[in-house]
Amino acid sequence: MAGSTVSRRAFGNFLRDMRTRANKTALAAGLHAETSRMTIVRLEDGLLTKITTMQLKSLLDFYEADESSRSTALDLWQEVREQAKADKLQGNSKGFWQPYADQLPSHFPHYLRLEAAAARMTTHQLVLVHGLLQTSDYRRAIAKLDTPSISRVDIERRIELTERRQARLDEPDFRLEVLLSEAVLRNQPADPDVMAGQLHWLAEVSERDNISIRIVPFDVGPHRGLVIQSFTLLEFTNPESRPAEPPVVYLEGAVGALYHERADVIERYREAINALQAVALSEADTRTMVLRVAKEYAA
Template structure:
């Protein structure tokens, strides 16, 4: 089944669009990009940053500059190109994206105020798309399971031929550009439990959109 899954990935990932950018990312990241390209449902919980699939170019530039202030303008723009090519996935009608954001994502400022305003305005607009669900977990909810786990992404895949199903994968990015991929069913189930707990305390989509727009206006003031 693994071989069949790899074949399906190659059909749906534009033959590895990330390969020309191999000098621009860590060794573990191509595996994630293959999974993301094959997934038909992605659920991500983020504590600090807007997820890559929803980052505007200027926000992305600012984030990259935090760790690599001396990166050349050419390499910086190549990384933006890679992000843009990833985001083409968002326009595919069979792709579902669920985003659970800590309010801290809105309050942290990895970019200048004008960039934050534009990023959050775009985030609010994106939340209106039918295949997106963007919800914010506000500070005021108190203790919840999202506080005791790192940011993570659950990737789920469409059926393969003959009704076979590729198991879901949880991606957790660690420190120093490392990553862990969880495939054991019991571990994935624990993350599903966390997603349920986060969903229970998150604002509704409309209330989340209102808070995101409020923060955008504060940055623009």
């Protein structure tokens, strides 16, 4: 799914830039191509959309695309279609998370597509361990807190999904940088023995070359992380054959999520990352602290 996700986003971003330069609204574009405004929005967001090649050509006419832009758009469209066919043949056109769709918030499959496509992720967490680093017991405890009436079967399905997501950690070309508030170590969504196991796992996995975990301790005083809240920055590899694939900042809420791609917004979060890195413990000192707190839980 990673390839098709990146292809669709590159294509969608290219079309959005063309529409903006042409000073056309999504509603006007939809009316011209005999489709809906939402279809144009979904197309530009890199989501699965039913649109024909004739409709695309109609949009390019509407945007008064020059020959170079028109050729690039059609090449990207062809790439999207070829990748979609390949995904279908491989049986993964809907993503590995599709069998667990009934366990996911409506916004989360889009995030999982981005996570599967990302070459690098930087996440700042104030409350809980990021899903890519959660142990099974820790995840079970969170599932029970989130849905007290959840069945054992559905809990285990959520565990299976988490484990499939975590396969990314074994990919040497994938880089994960984690900045955790000390509160993440101190909050107790699970029993002390589960917390001890989770923290031991954080210390262990942080030894991998492609994973960095650093704690922002309570005693560093005021810093940007306190006001910018939890977020994840996803960055993507950009093959030379495609326009630059923009990074995405993901923010999850209780009932929805936000996805930011604007360059000025991305820059604000990069500045926050730099500020957090400046006050966070080193990786070695982080492991020392994590193991110390794990020992407290085990006592």
